[in-house]
Amino acid sequence: MxxxxxxxxxxxxxxxxxxxxxxxxxxxxxxxxxxxxxxxxxxxxxxxxxxxxxxxxxxxxxxxxxxxxxxxxxxxxxxxxxxxRGFRSVTTLTVRATPTLSNKWLLPRLGNLLDQHADLEVRLDGTNEPTDFNQESVDVEIRHGDGRWPGLFVEEMAEEQFYPVCSPDYAQAGSLSSQELLEHRLIHSVKSQAQWNSWFPLAGVTPQNRWRRVLFDRSHMAIDAAVRGMGIALESTLMMGDELAEGRLICPVAEPPEVRIVTQWIVCPRDHLRQKKVRLFLDWLRQERESWQQAFPSRPKSG
Missing domain, CATH: 1.10.10.10 (Winged helix-like DNA-binding domain superfamily/Winged helix DNA-binding domain)
Structure with missing residues (x-):
């Protein structure tokens, strides 16, 4: 035949x-x-x-x-x-991720992936808009949300810990009580799943008056504002890992309440898992996630 x-x-x-x-x-x-x-x-x-x-x-x-x-x-x-034919074989992988994860976590690590796979061309699309996989040519998305998207392959990115952070020039590590935070300007990431109004009750604090605040619609802007000494932010270890590791951000509260949430999820249609480039990317992503989890402290340094 x-x-x-x-x-x-x-x-x-x-x-x-x-x-x-x-x-x-x-x-x-x-x-x-x-x-x-x-x-x-x-x-x-x-x-x-x-x-x-x-x-x-x-x-x-x-x-x-x-x-x-x-x-x-x-x-x-x-x-x-x-x-x-004399041409270098190139495979294009399109990844969509939230702007903060793209900027703060993926971008610093992406060079490792490209160095390991010279035939891979990556397009990183940083947006909060969820992908319509029936209409858009996106291979893999790292999506912000609760992980409930029926019909798609969904895997948690990592468990994040949220706690207050500021520049060491603004306040020393472990120098403030949770109550004293109300005396400072508080930085808000308005789309974050962890908010000050839910954090204070966990810390046993009941605000009596409206606190001073500055608001951003992207967490990477809130993180950068905290680094610049603008106030105190409530942010995720996944997003601000480099700033914490380099000492540009510290936790000013000695014993903050433990807040752990998964907010980022690896998402794609199940048939995309058949593609070699997608499997390659997910294997790399899992390795990077494991390295981050092993290197990152489970609790903030108190000074």
Missing amino acids: QLPIKAILVFHAAARAGSISRAAEELSVTPSAVSQQIQLLEGQLGVTLLAKAGRGIALTEAGERYFSMIADQIERIEEATGTI
Whole structure:
């Protein structure tokens, strides 16, 4: 039997993209041409490979098994073809993440990923807008929220600890009581899941009057404001790890209440996990997360 190479390549593109239309765009053909090639392959194999799922497609059990058997080989053929033509094979990975995580956590580490994988080109899209994976060409998102997004692969990024921080020029570590914080300007990240009005009751403090404050809609702005001595911020260890490690931020409260929350989640359609570039990125991300967890103290230094 003659091997239907064209139909196999079209099926691989459609399964990887999770969409007939996106596969057609990638291959520069019409959606009907993609469908015809997949039907041809299904006829030769005698099994159904794809089924409709909402506005996209889903692999059948047979399709899952077939894709898992051919995916690595086809990607190796693509890389070899690019190399023999004299071009460096480049794979583009598009990652969407919240602005603060992009700026404070991903960006300082991204060079390690690029140095390890010279054939990987990364586009980092820093925004709080959740991805519509049916409409947007995003491979992986690190999303802010509560982790409840049915139908998607969801994995927690890391458990974060929230506590008050300020510049060491503003106040010394462990020098203030929770009650005394009310005498200072408090920096607010308005979209954060940890807020001063919920932190004070945990610290056993009942504010009697409205406190002085400055508000930012991005946590990285609140962190930078605290570093500049503008006041005291309530922020996440995941976002301000470098500032804490370098001593640019300290905790002015000796024994702050323990507030631990997961606010950042790794999110993507489950069929994206079949893509080599996505698996590579997630493996790297998990390694970086583990290194951060091992290196970071579980409690703030009190001085």
